[in-house]
Structure formats: C-alpha cells, structure tokens
Amino acid sequence: MAVKGTEVTIARIYLTEGNKQAEVLLKRLHDWEQVRGVTIFRGIAGYGESGKIHTSKWVDLSLDLPVVVEFFDTPEKMEAIIDHLGDTIKPGHMLTWSARIND
Amino acid sequence: MAVKGTEVTIARIYLTEGNKQAEVLLKRLHDWEQVRGVTIFRGIAGYGESGKIHTSKWVDLSLDLPVVVEFFDTPEKMEAIIDHLGDTIKPGHMLTWSARIND
Amino acid sequence: MAVKGTEVTIARIYLTEGNKQAEVLLKRLHDWEQVRGVTIFRGIAGYGESGKIHTSKWVDLSLDLPVVVEFFDTPEKMEAIIDHLGDTIKPGHMLTWSARIND
Numbered sequence: 662m663a664v665k666g667t668e669v670t671i672a673r674i675y676l677t678e679g680n681k682q683a684e685v686l687l688k689r690l691h692d693w694e695q696v697r698g699v700t701i702f703r704g705i706a707g708y709g710e711s712g713k714i715h716t717s718k719w720v721d722l723s724l725d726l727p728v729v730v731e732f733f734d735t736p737e738k739m740e741a742i743i744d745h746l747g748d749t750i751k752p753g754h755m756l757t758w759s760a761r762i763n764d
Numbered sequence: 765m766a767v768k769g770t771e772v773t774i775a776r777i778y779l780t781e782g783n784k785q786a787e788v789l790l791k792r793l794h795d796w797e798q799v800r801g802v803t804i805f806r807g808i809a810g811y812g813e814s815g816k817i818h819t820s821k822w823v824d825l826s827l828d829l830p831v832v833v834e835f836f837d838t839p840e841k842m843e844a845i846i847d848h849l850g851d852t853i854k855p856g857h858m859l860t861w862s863a864r865i866n867d
Numbered sequence: 868m869a870v871k872g873t874e875v876t877i878a879r880i881y882l883t884e885g886n887k888q889a890e891v892l893l894k895r896l897h898d899w900e901q902v903r904g905v906t907i908f909r910g911i912a913g914y915g916e917s918g919k920i921h922t923s924k925w926v927d928l929s930l931d932l933p934v935v936v937e938f939f940d941t942p943e944k945m946e947a948i949i950d951h952l953g954d955t956i957k958p959g960h961m962l963t964w965s966a967r968i969n970d
Contacts, residue, residue: 700810
C-alpha cells in the first residue's frame with residue numbers, strides 16, 4: 662500500500678454483448694445510483710459459466726463478445742449499490758476489490 | 765494471497781479520447797519515468813465526473829470515448845512516478861492497488 | 868473490504884497480438900484447466916519489457932498490439948493453474964491479486 666488516497670471499492674460485472682444488459686446497467690448506475698464513474702470494455706474473446714468460447718473471429722458469434730462493466734465508488738456506496746442490483750447480477754459474474762483513489 | 769511473486773502497485777488513469785492526453789502520458793511514462801509496462805485500453809461507453817455518458821453509438825461523441833492508461837512497477841517507483849505526475853492527473857481520476865508479479 | 872463474497876485470485880497475463888499465444892492460452896485455460904472465466908482484451912497502445920511502443924496508429928505494428936488475458940478462480944485452483952503454466956508465462960508478464968466474487 663505504497664500509494665496514498667481514499668479507499669474505494671472497484672466492481673467488475675461480466676456480461677455478454679448479445680442483449681442490452683450493459684446499456685441498461687450503465688443507465689441505472691448513472692441515473693439511479695449516481696455512481697462516481699463507469700467504464701464499459703469489450704473483450705475480443707472469452708468464456709464464462711456456459712463454457713462456450715466467444716470470439717470476434719467467428720462471425721456468427723460476433724454479437725456475443727464479452728463485455729465488462731467496471732465502476733467504483735466509496736465502499737459504503739458500493740455496498741448499497743450492489744445490494745440494490747441484487748438478482749440482476751448473476752452469481753459468479755461480479756468481482757470486487759479495494760483500491761485507492763487520488764484526491 | 766495464494767500466489768507468489770514480488771509486490772507491485774498497479775495504477776489506472778481514466779481519461780477521454782478527445783485530446784492527446786493518453787499519448788502524452790504514454791510517452792512520458794516511457795521516456796522519462798521508464799515505468800516497467802504500460803497498456804492503454806479504450807472503453808466502448810462510460811462516464812466520469814461530468815456525468816455525461818460517452819458511447820460509441822452516438823456518432824458525434826465518437827472521439828470522446830473513455831480511455832484507461834494502466835501501468836505497474838515496484839511500489840517505491842510508482843510512488844515517485846505518481847508524485848512526478850502531480851497535477852497532470854485530475855483528482856478522482858486515478859486508482860491504485862497492490863498486486864504480485866511473477867518473477 | 869466492504870463487499871461480501873468468496874475470495875478469488877485474478878490473474879492478468881500480458882501478451883502481444885503478433886503470434887497466437889492468446890489463442891493457445893485461452894484454449895488451454897478452457898480445455899485443460901477448466902478455469903471459471905476468461906476474458907481477453909486488446910489494448911490500443913502500450914509497451915512491455917522491450918520498451919518498444921506498440922500502437923494502432925503505426926500501420927506496420929498493427930499486429931503487435933498489447934493483449935491481456937484475464938481470468939479468475941479460487942486461490943487454490945489459480946495457484947495450481949499458474950504452476951502448470953510455468954515457463955509459458957514470461958517473467959514479469961503476469962499480475963495477480965485477490966478479489967471477492969458474488970455467490
């Protein structure tokens with residue numbers, strides 16, 4: 662812990678591109694939860710619980726690439742947000758860890 | 765902490781694509797700070813302190829996508845680098861955490 | 868550590884795009900190690916131990932962009948996997964840290 666700053670919790674939620682989950686989640690985090698910052702990344706390949714590999718090489722799966730929604734805020738706020746999100750996040754699809762933010 | 769290795773500090777700096785910040789920062793980390801490794805990622809959507817959502821769907825904002833500059837080095841070196849960067853990183857735009865690197 | 872959940876270890880392996888390393892690694896993590904989830908991201912610029920900057924701007928290096936293979940599982944399983952991977956991961960090219968997963 663060499664770096665100073667205030668503690669935050671980072672969350673990463675793993676989705677796929679095929680449906681509008683990421684868009685809905687972004688809107689919710691923005692409008693309702695007013696979380697401090699959100700970034701969405703698209704992977705070029707991957708797989709999750711289904712075990713089915715998604716990759717941009719296979720044309721017919723091109724709408725099914727991994728999408729990661731990453732956001733952070735104070736530990737207290739993150740705990741509340743994650744509690745609100747509840748069942749909308751599938752078990753095993755969200756990682757969280759602690760970090761420091763520059764003030 | 766199941767995995768062995770030497771401690772490093774990871775930093776992620778959140779920028780947007782519209783200006784040349786990421787390019788300038790990469791050059792600085794490379795030429796001046798000689799940090800061990802740097803990777804820059806572009807998000808497909810997101811928002812930061814302005815609260816304005818940036819997404820690749822809205823053509824007119826296509827140059828304003830989130831960009832994350834990620835780098836890591838020993839805790840001591842990272843502390844010095846972050847100190848050098850000083851005001852060039854806006855408050856609330858850098859996260860840091862500890863990790864282990866394979867030797 | 869405000870957020871509940873089971874401990875996992877996250878690993879990020881840093882590669883470049885020019886060869887088929889990422890593809891081989893994904894297949895191995897999927898078929899052999901049966902790791903819980905894997906996501907591969909492509910960076911838009913970066914550099915590693917060679918110090919040579921890779922960026923999508925320079926046409927002749929366009930196949931040499933940074934690629935990050937990220938995966939996670941229980942600490943015990945991750946330790947075993949990383950042990951199996953052994954020399955296939957170059958020193959200084961893998962980061963690991965602890966996180967919590969929603970159950």
